[in-house]
Amino acid sequence: MSMNRVVVTGYGAISPFGVGGECLFDNLWQMQSAVRHVCETKRVAGIRTDLAAIVPEVNEKSIPRKFRRSMSAMSIYATLAAKEALSMGGLDGSDLAEVGLVAGSTIGSTLTTEKFFRDFLRDESLERMRSTVFFQIMNHSVAANLVQVLGLGGRVLAPGAACATGCQAVGLAYELIAAGRQTQMLCGGADEFHPLTVATFDIMNAAASGAEDPQAASCPFDEKRQGLVCGEGAGFLLLESLPSALRRKATILGEVVGFASLADSGNIANPDSNAMERCMRQAIEDAGLGVEELDYINAHATATPQGDVAEATAIARLVGTQVPVSSLKGHLGHTMAASGALELIATLQMLQSGMLIPTRNLERPDPLCGGISLLTEPTRTAARVALKNSFALGGIDSSLVVRSYQV
């Protein structure tokens, strides 16, 4: 559909590895794991895992109190990631009155909601309620806080598509710029850890548990996989029209060339490989490419028994064993709404560096995930075109196609 070419001129990451896109890629390439035991889940009866991928302490005081007072952790992560993206894009300190935003999270802050109701239900009184609580709970908390702290003035969208949120955000920003509605847009997703997020997956028997070695617990496509490990973080990209980037002499980090997002109406929880395949095909078609032009697929693959099989089946139908495939959730856990954006940033870094990162903890591929080319070793190769998938609970599929920039 693209009328204007859309390029990436900046990105920023707050990941379970720490602050910055460079930190993200270095740890991924070194095959590190951010998963560890945490104590937060122990206070909730019935949760069967204590594993998570938590963001190390960040310098939240770098955000002025006037803006920080309405932020929960997810908006703090988003702010730091978005500022990195703007800085990388050469827009640090610039007037952002024309810059748009697509930013989302799975839900508003669960921790703030919990704290509020703990207090409220003591006597059903609002008299102890601070004025900024609502701004942390509302669905568009991340978007609203980013607008304020960055001084954005363009179009603002706040998609909530669970684990597909980050991918959708980038796709929607791409479409707006391609259609000429916006010239520059920040886009991405953010989420913060809460034990009830873990519970959501554990209730459905979709959370990894019981691993003696926490760093081995998240093992996408492996036959021993038990489920996902919940994580947190934020990933943001600065997209802009190619003429704008060239006019500014901005460094172009890659190009977004295709996007698709569609409904999987088969089941609210169980993914359907047909819908996944359809989504990937639509994204490739949107890019004006053939499947034979793909060099790499960054899978959603969260390490759930059903999800990985469905995605592998869909990829097998799409490209068979012709294209290397990996998931980064063995390293990062599942960073929820941030995952699509964080993993897209890593995918762009792979294209830039010519280094493909394999799936961590993939030792014995599940035969049910067969028929595709699963990367098990770091590989140096000149990959140019990549497909990034994010498939969400609730039946929302999304895929992006990116490629190295060439004139």
Next chain:
Amino acid sequence: MTDQEVIALINRTLCEEFELDPETMHPGVTLYDELELDSLDAVDMVVALEQAFQIRIREEERMRQIRTLGEIHAYVLEKYHALAS
């Protein structure tokens, strides 16, 4: 509490709530211009002071007229003493 202890607790409460520098907390400082508080902070200031002193000031018209830290000191002292008596 003595008056000085009440004033110290007011200052400490506001410094913690709004991350203010204790060095700036002199009676003549203006809340909105110099300490840069705003309407959302005004709501939270009432909540914080009510909780710190177990007083009730949110419906008071006088609270809305206050412009300086010294006026807060005087008003809370008045409320505190009324409660104590």
